[in-house]
Amino acid sequence: MTDSTEPTRRLNVLVVEDSPPMRKMIVFALSRVKGLTVNEADDGVDALRKLAQTRYDLIVTDINMPILDGLKLVKRLRADGAYMRVPIIIITTEGAAEDRQRALALGANAYITKPIQAPQVIKLVKEILGIVEDPR
Amino acid sequence: MRVQDSGQGEPEPRSDASLQEFFGRGETFVRQLIAENARLRSELHVAQPQRDDLPAPASLIESLMARVAELEREHEREPATELEPEREPSGPESAAPNGADGDTAGLIRRIEHLEHESYHLASMYVAGLQFHSARTLSEVLQTTTEVLLNFVGVGAFTLFVLDEERRVLFAVSREGGELEECGEVALQDGGPLAAMIQRARPWTRGDPAYADDAAIMYLPLVSNRRLVAVLRLESFLAQKPGFEDNDYSLLSMISEHAGIAIETAWIRAHAKSALLQRQAVEQLVGA
Numbered sequence: 474m475t476d477s478t479e480p481t482r483r484l485n486v487l488v489v490e491d492s493p494p495m496r497k498m499i500v501f502a503l504s505r506v507k508g509l510t511v512n513e514a515d516d517g518v519d520a521l522r523k524l525a526q527t528r529y530d531l532i533v534t535d536i537n538m539p540i541l542d543g544l545k546l547v548k549r550l551r552a553d554g555a556y557m558r559v560p561i562i563i564i565t566t567e568g569a570a571e572d573r574q575r576a577l578a579l580g581a582n583a584y585i586t587k588p589i590q591a592p593q594v595i596k597l598v599k600e601i602l603g604i605v606e607d608p609r
Numbered sequence: 610m611r612v613q614d615s616g617q618g619e620p621e622p623r624s625d626a627s628l629q630e631f632f633g634r635g636e637t638f639v640r641q642l643i644a645e646n647a648r649l650r651s652e653l654h655v656a657q658p659q660r661d662d663l664p665a666p667a668s669l670i671e672s673l674m675a676r677v678a679e680l681e682r683e684h685e686r687e688p689a690t691e692l693e694p695e696r697e698p699s700g701p702e703s704a705a706p707n708g709a710d711g712d713t714a715g716l717i718r719r720i721e722h723l724e725h726e727s728y729h730l731a732s733m734y735v736a737g738l739q740f741h742s743a744r745t746l747s748e749v750l751q752t753t754t755e756v757l758l759n760f761v762g763v764g765a766f767t768l769f770v771l772d773e774e775r776r777v778l779f780a781v782s783r784e785g786g787e788l789e790e791c792g793e794v795a796l797q798d799g800g801p802l803a804a805m806i807q808r809a810r811p812w813t814r815g816d817p818a819y820a821d822d823a824a825i826m827y828l829p830l831v832s833n834r835r836l837v838a839v840l841r842l843e844s845f846l847a848q849k850p851g852f853e854d855n856d857y858s859l860l861s862m863i864s865e866h867a868g869i870a871i872e873t874a875w876i877r878a879h880a881k882s883a884l885l886q887r888q889a890v891e892q893l894v895g896a
Contacts, residue, residue, distance in 0.1 A: 492755040494732075494739045501731050566758055568848035586848045588762040591728035592721060 489520040489534035502591035517541025536565040551580035740870040762849030811865035814857040830868035
């Protein structure tokens with residue numbers, strides 16, 4: 474599909490996921506959205522390092538990761554002035570309602586459970602970033 | 610000649626003269642109607658001159674009939690089936706309106722279907738690549754876990770490796786439970802697991818589940834035509850209701866590629882470390 478209103482500047486998205494095949498799939502899907510530059514991080518610590526180096530417009534993160542998990546990452550970012558309001562999407566195998574509530578209470582903007590449907594993730598990312606889809 | 614009345618009582622006989630009089634009165638009446646119609650039309654023309662282009666009733670019906678025939682021909686020519694995607698789960702947005710909007714909705718659904726297929730093929734490719742780049746048995750197990758959890762949505766499973774000499778399966782990895790709880794599984798003659806070995810090929814859609822316990826299925830992991838391991842799929846993630854269409858091709862891919870990856874990791878672990886030399890490679894390939 475084409476995007477009629479490509480953003481004036483490219484938007485940076487960081488995918489934080491410790492599972493290589495899952496990370497590749499999310500990056501593959503989001504890289505097809507025009508106007509997005511998609512980078513990846515192996516875990517929460519790697520993510521913090523990359524977030525300090527580059528300004529990101531959206532963060533997509535798993536929860537269960539070694540060293541620094543996704544919920545701790547959300548908590549750290551919401552306490553950080555630079556990333557206090559940057560949208561965060563959680564993608565996780567944790568499907569329980571309390572997990573979802575906890576993530577949203579910490580400041581995540583959306584919560585998707587695995588296995589994911591890539592078009593569903595793309596649609597959500599476009600909605601959050603205000604990328605308008607042209608059906609022609 | 611007899612003319613029937615309106616059905617009440619006996620038919621009444623009438624003479625030719627009375628019939629001529631009857632038809633004569635009818636003809637006069639028709640002429641009066643035509644004259645009255647012409648007068649009304651002329652009055653209408655005076656009152657609404659802009660409607661002068663309206664076709665006469667007969668030509669109006671003809672033009673409508675022609676339009677109906679034209680639309681029917683268009684409908685027959687319309688390549689609706691080419692635009693129709695294979696049925697996706699229906700939702701409110703999937704109800705196609707008529708005309709041009711319907712064409713656009715059909716195209717959008719088709720594109721969405723193709724994108725869905727594209728991502729499915731990408732996931733197959735990524736998972737396959739991951740299996741073939743695994744160097745150790747633990748990397749194969751890790752990849753198997755990630756693919757089953759993230760791509761298929763199976764939350765609990767155990768991987769058994771085949772001990773060919775003792776004809777038992779022994780557990781080496783488990784997700785969603787304790788490994789110690791898993792004992793050996795004997796391959797009894799005539800049982801479903803023995804049948805799996807007999808079949809000696811990767812699992813494909815339509816094959817039996819081989820499970821004679823509470824498991825969802827036993828998935829054979831095959832290298833060439835030899836069974837090397839078995840995955841016992843025990844339960845789905847809470848949010849996953851069951852297998853979907855694309856899951857079967859993923860299971861088939863795991864059955865073939867995970868088996869090869871396990872055997873490759875096994876060979877790599879037992880092979881003597883050797884430098885890659887041109888002379889040795891050429892000898893191997895007969896160059």
